[in-house]
Amino acid sequence: MPRKPPVLLISFNRPHLSQRVFERIRIYQPDRLYLAVDGPRAEETHPRDAAGVAACKDLAQAVDWPCEVFTRFSDVNQGCGRGVSNAITWMFEQESHGIILEDDCVPEPTFFDYCADLLDRYRDHPQVMHVSGNNFGGEGTAEACAPFSYAFTRYADLWGWATWARAWAHFRYQIPPPAEVPKSHFIQEGVDRYRQYAQRDRVLSTRQKTSMWGYQWQYAVLKNRGLCAAPAVNQISNTGFGEEATHTTGSGSLHAANVPTTPLTFPLSHPPEVVVSPRYNRIYADNVLGTTGRYRKRYLKRWIRTLLIPGYVPKK
Numbered sequence: 001m002p003r004k005p006p007v008l009l010i011s012f013n014r015p016h017l018s019q020r021v022f023e024r025i026r027i028y029q030p031d032r033l034y035l036a037v038d039g040p041r042a043e044e045t046h047p048r049d050a051a052g053v054a055a056c057k058d059l060a061q062a063v064d065w066p067c068e069v070f071t072r073f074s075d076v077n078q079g080c081g082r083g084v085s086n087a088i089t090w091m092f093e094q095e096s097h098g099i100i101l102e103d104d105c106v107p108e109p110t111f112f113d114y115c116a117d118l119l120d121r122y123r124d125h126p127q128v129m130h131v132s133g134n135n136f137g138g139e140g141t142a143e144a145c146a147p148f149s150y151a152f153t154r155y156a157d158l159w160g161w162a163t164w165a166r167a168w169a170h171f172r173y174q175i176p177p178p179a180e181v182p183k184s185h186f187i188q189e190g191v192d193r194y195r196q197y198a199q200r201d202r203v204l205s206t207r208q209k210t211s212m213w214g215y216q217w218q219y220a221v222l223k224n225r226g227l228c229a230a231p232a233v234n235q236i237s238n239t240g241f242g243e244e245a246t247h248t249t250g251s252g253s254l255h256a257a258n259v260p261t262t263p264l265t266f267p268l269s270h271p272p273e274v275v276v277s278p279r280y281n282r283i284y285a286d287n288v289l290g291t292t293g294r295y296r297k298r299y300l301k302r303w304i305r306t307l308l309i310p311g312y313v314p315k316k
Contacts, residue, residue: 004112005119005162006032008091010084011059011103013040013052017239018103022059025101028112029065034098036087039074049077056103070094085173085213092165097123104239105160107133108261111235115162117268118150118229125274128152129167129226130217133160134236134259137283144279145232149268151277152227154188155284158214160236170220173213178204185222190278191285198289230280233262 007030011018025033037056040049060071072090074083084102091098097119101107111133122128134157135141145151175181186200203222206215221228237259 003116004028004030005116006030006034006091006095006098007112008034008036008087008098008100009059009103010036010087010100011056012038012080012083013046013049013056014103015052015055015058018056018059020106020239021101021103022062024107024109026063026065027109030067030099030112032068032070032095033063034070034072034087034091035060036072036083036090037074038079038083039077041077079211081211081213082173085171085216088168089171092168095165097162097164099160099162100158101160105133106237106239106261107160108235108237108263110264110266111160111261113266114149114231114235114264114268119162119164121270122229122274123164126166127225127227128229128274129163129170129221129224130156130228131162132157132228132230133162134238135230135234135284136287137280138234138287140283140287141230141280142232144277144283145230147269148232148271149264150229150231151271151280152275153230153277153280153284154222154226154228155230155281155288156214156218156221156226156228157230158217159238167220167226170224170226171217172220173216175204175206175216175219185219188281188285189276190280190282195285195289199285227274227276230284231264233264234259235261235264237261 007025007028009018009021009025035057037053040046040053043050057071057073060069063069072087077083078086088100091100099112099115115131115133118131132155136157137144141151181200181204183200186196186203188196188199203215203219206212206219220226
């Protein structure tokens with residue numbers, strides 16, 4: 001097994017969640033831990049932020065194993081778009097590779113060795129840009145990967161993941177205007193064109209949203225035809241659903257909340273070829289993007305309106 005990679009824990013104002021992730025990091029005991037905590041929002045509107053942020057910063061003093069600890073404590077609130085992406089950039093200004101965990105992404109203990117193995121194995125393979133910890137396919141993904149421990153897909157899941165500085169160098173917070181983005185960027189092997197269009201709309205709509213950074217990373221991966229290693233079994237349980245969350249507040253997201261994790265078996269069984277699994281791509285689309293019929297109707301209506309209504313501009 002290669003040397004333990006550095007781990008970045010990104011936190012804000014939820015110490016009860018951050019502590020659970022920290023306890024899993026403590027079990028792994030990386031040699032280098034990066035702790036990034038965003039600054040509190042205005043006290044008038046968010047009076048509990050200051051105490052929560054202070055408690056998250058205290059985690060730096062709780063490291064009780066041989067470890068170099070690096071901290072990035074912001075004096076101002078950057079938000080969960082700039083705050084998270086700036087923290088990742090900060091780590092990669094000092095490291096060639098690393099594992100990234102946000103405060104609500106509780107990893108299965110085998111997640112760390114899985115990431116370490118793949119970060120070492122594909123460190124000089126520029127097409128491999130991302131190592132995912134979570135998946136949304138359940139048993140279907142295990143069947144799609146079999147007999148191997150993981151498969152390659154185009155979807156960069158971000159609830160616990162790892163990457164390299166060489167890959168993160170492609171990240172840009174600002175995505176180009178839709179007219180400047182070729183549709184070829186969004187080709188997904190094994191996925192019909194309607195859901196490719198849906199993914200394109202999702203990613204490009206990020207230009208109007210300052211609270212996001214993940215779709216920008218997905219865009220960087222797609223633009224460069226990058227590959228994402230995705231595990232056969234789920235390695236991350238997201239505990240951050242509810243009123244305190246920024247994005248996962250609604251009941252429509254609850255199917256992904258607190259999903260059980262499953263250990264991976266070592267040594268890992270590696271796919272013989274570094275190529276996309278169309279079957280894994282299709283399972284992802286089925287479980288995350290939804291049915292083809294839903295999007296077929298949407299784009300048919302959009303096409304008809306474009307023909308019949310002068311000057312009609314489809315919403316993104």
